[in-house]
Amino acid sequence: MATGRTHRPATRSRGIPEATVARLPLYLRALTALSERSVPTVSSEELAAAAGVNSAKLRKDFSYLGSYGTRGVGYDVEYLVYQISRELGLTQDWPVVIVGIGNLGAALANYGGFASRGFRVAALIDADPAMAGKPVAGIPVQHTDELEKIIDENGVSIGVIATPAGAAQQVCERLVAAGVTSILNFAPTVLSVPDGVDVRKVDLSIELQILAFHEQRKAGEEAAAAEPGAVIQTPKESGKGPDGDVPAVMPA
């Protein structure tokens, strides 16, 4: 999620809830897989299972886009692929720059998922002069000095930051000043941006820490169950097993 002061409170984009928007790519991926298998139609139940969500949720999500299904039959796969692609803006070409070509930046440049759907790596940018000209994923790395020119000439509006944390804010400001209005940030820092600029953050270590929290909890409960005398702060569970109703983590 965007971490800085990033979200405009009002203006629910055309009435489509943010939670729904976040799931559309998931549906799109499942639909694409079906399309490749030449499946003509799919029911909300089947598609929901493939995407790992509740079928009622999926139907409600689709209802925000319009009535694209046929009662008694389901959804036309090809048609839905097109509608969701259009809704997400994937029918147009999005030039993207990646700043910071270290291990992660190189991985991103090589990542097939980008090119596959509307996104095109317009340039790779790094501050290290030694990197300049060196090709990564078939694209020559350019020096940070060229940043503004590259963005302007290619009409780039989406930037990916894969620099060390220390450089991120500065890079961000240059990107924004040059005209970028959407940023995907991999650096472990909170970016501050002006209104009108979207920031989404991907933080590897945060994800791991969240997993560790749950892992610890699981371990604690186990220990408590095995040795009732141990004082591990767990909620009193009326005698029966600890947390008897832990739901499936992911329907998947």
Add this chain to the structure above:
Amino acid sequence: MATGRTHRPATRSRGIPEATVARLPLYLRALTALSERSVPTVSSEELAAAAGVNSAKLRKDFSYLGSYGTRGVGYDVEYLVYQISRELGLTQDWPVVIVGIGNLGAALANYGGFASRGFRVAALIDADPAMAGKPVAGIPVQHTDELEKIIDENGVSIGVIATPAGAAQQVCERLVAAGVTSILNFAPTVLSVPDGVDVRKVDLSIELQILAFHEQRKAGEEAAAAEPGAVIQTPKESGKGPDGDVPAVMPA
């Protein structure tokens, strides 16, 4: 936040809301930075600004952990660092295996954020025999055949999947069968796991698609403001439904 969401439904672990848990690492990072600058105390307002959240939210988050602040003064930085670390389970050592040492896997292995906080890369695993023995980030890659043995001997409970999508589910099943109960998945697939196993997903292309959605909306609004009445991006109806499609832009 990263990710695609992969939410855990209810089950407020020990009464701490999931949303709060997801923010604790953020607070921890901000606090660590303050600690390194030897700042003794910090107010909720300052810390909230540093973490990029609302101060009331931060105070409520902390209230779930206990009353660690001093009214009229703020929070003791060192004390809070310790409390949050303990809460997240970072005071113990978490051995982690990374499966799939491609570009991304290598980037993860080199990522400093892991080792810095409780996490230790116990092993790198890849299916390619040619990779075996080759050191990445100073750790020799081991073949997938060794997976079960490695997990067992190191007591690994957290696994990171950085394989291609096609291999992810199979790798996941082997990890789970071998005893892993928390998985961080970078492969663009929905993993299905048994109850009791946590999965968090990080999907680069989904994040980009969400940005594209907002970007498209911004562009549409701009155009609509500049030239009211103009129909942006008329979808070309290819065969299907006769419904006169909704324009991609809301009416000015």
Add this chain to the structure above:
DNA sequence: CCATCTTTGTGCACGCGTTCACAAAGACAT
């Protein structure tokens, strides 16, 4: 044309998360 069956689309209720606003608590000066 009618009956039946399937599946969508959605009204509704519920619970979680966010935010406001303020009383309580402590620091500090007088």
Add this chain to the structure above:
DNA sequence: ATGTCTTTGTGAACGCGTGCACAAAGATGG
């Protein structure tokens, strides 16, 4: 002590997201 000032901790209201459950819509068969 007493009063003032700062900042925490939280009750309460509100809004969003989720999931149930069902009526409406269309397909299908007789």
